[in-house]
Amino acid sequence: MTSPMETDEQLPNGNSSTVAAVATTASKTGKLAESLKLEHQFLRVPFEQYKKTIRANHRAFEKEISTVISGISDAADADLSRDDALHQLNSLVSRLQGLKRKLEEGSLTEHLQAQRCRTRLEHLESADVDNVSDWNAVRLKRILVDYMLRTSCYETAEKLAETYNIQQDLVDIDVFYEAAKVIDALKKKEVAPALAWCAENKSRLKKSKSKLEFQLRLQEIIELVRADQSIRAIAYARKYLAPWGATHMKELQRVMATLAFKSTTECATYKVLFEEKQWDYLVDQFKQEFYRLYGMTVEPLLNIYLQAGLSALKTPFCYEDDCTKEDPLSQEGFRKLAQHLPYSKQHHSKMVCYISKELMDNENPPLVLPNGYTYSTKALEDMAKQNHGKITCPRTGLVCNYTDLIKAYVS
Known part of the structure; x- marks a missing residue:
């Protein structure tokens, strides 16, 4: 039979375990x-x-x-x-x-x-807390499918969803196929599908003060001017662009001036309107309006999640030539993603040995070579034992004696 004293001594331990588990x-x-x-x-x-x-x-x-x-x-x-x-x-x-x-x-x-x-x-x-690992795995797969759709790799996205056994209801493949029809048409310099999409979503686009339809109409005039169909361009402007005159008069006047300057003009103000990149601009503008209409992020979710992690890793050292290859920001792709991110706020710096990748602290203090480079005591001691007391700097090739090293103090 358990005594009262034993029971009293066991209760605090039991309670602390329960509290820890609940926490x-x-x-x-x-x-x-x-x-x-x-x-x-x-x-x-x-x-x-x-x-x-x-x-x-x-x-x-x-x-x-x-x-x-x-x-x-x-x-x-x-x-x-x-x-x-x-x-x-x-x-x-x-x-x-x-x-x-x-x-x-x-x-x-x-x-x-x-x-x-x-x-x-x-x-x-x-x-749920119990299946969060599996649930996050599915989320990662959804994010990868989303990235493929954003980059117009529609068939790859379908194959990926099929391979991962993701339900079709959990991904937006059909929604992006709707956008693909318009994007493909714009790349072929056809505005009719994009204008039909604008008409279909007219009330929503009007609420968001979208200029997509206006830009598409302007591009139609530019193409008519390019084809030397000035009369048709004027008639088209009177029919479709007159309602926009009150709010976008300057842009309208600039495009209508091309009737006089023609597509062969060397005037930079009007020459740019006839460049091929105007169609790329329309594709980008359509994508932004499409994302906004469906409440999507403009950036792919994969980029957003990666940037969230990179923001915690980004430091000035990441952009130096001797940045360690273990650092994700040593890769050009990650550097581009983190380009506009602020540097992480480091309250306490940590020194990691370039040779052993171990932390340098009071137990493993840093030693300074004559050339100013710093490595951990353990790594340099091992090197000295293997090379008869000689130390070779792995970054500059400098050779010195172990006795020439100076101990640095971490505060």
Whole structure:
């Protein structure tokens, strides 16, 4: 039988273990909650697509119903024979039947998109402290697929999703295929698909004060001027660009001036308008508007996550010629990613031996060579033992005696 004294002595240990376990769990839960805050785009994209489908179905319904009601009103007011009235009514019935089919198809599309939203919510809810490692592995794969889509590697993205067994509802392949049609057309110098996309999303683009449609219309005029079709260019400007005159008069005047300067001009102000890079600019502008419309980040998620890590590693030493190869920022690709990031705030510096990669501290103090380079005591002692008391600087090739080294003190 356990004595009261023994029980009292065991309780504090039991309580401390429980408290530690609870604290660890709470810490992991807090980190997971912070991590989930970064999944805004993951939920926003299917939701925006769902809303877009609802709006399109609603517009189609209103348009068809309005036409049918107008047809019935006209038939009632007109003095039609029995056969003509019957023909008119049959035509309206056929139109309503067509509307019914469209609404059924639209309803199915809405259902599939609502299911996608539900699947993504369930995926986020499945994130738990116990399976956070597996969940993060899936997230990394999603981010890689997103990167492939952003760089127009659509087939690779599909293969990647298939190889990783990622549900189609967890990636945005179909959404990016929608953008691919417009991007490919712009690369072929065709603006019709881009203008159709602008018309389809007119209200949203107007709210965000987008200039994409205006820029596309200006490029149409430039191409007409290039083809020496000045009359058509003027007619086109009167029809499509007059509404933009109040807010974008300077840009409009600059483009219309090309009618006088022609495509062969050497005047830098107007010559630049005829350069091929204007089409690249339109592609970039479309991508930004597309990302904004669906609530996506302009930068690929992979870049954002990498920059978050690089910001903690970036120091002035990373850009020196003798930066260690173990440092990610010794690679040109990572340096480019971190170019606009601030240097990390280091409250306490650490000295790492270039030879052994071990930390230099009071237990393993740094030793200074005559040329000013510093290495750890343990590494230099091992080198001296193997070379009869001689030390060779691995970076400059200087050879000296171990007795010539000076001890440095870390404060």
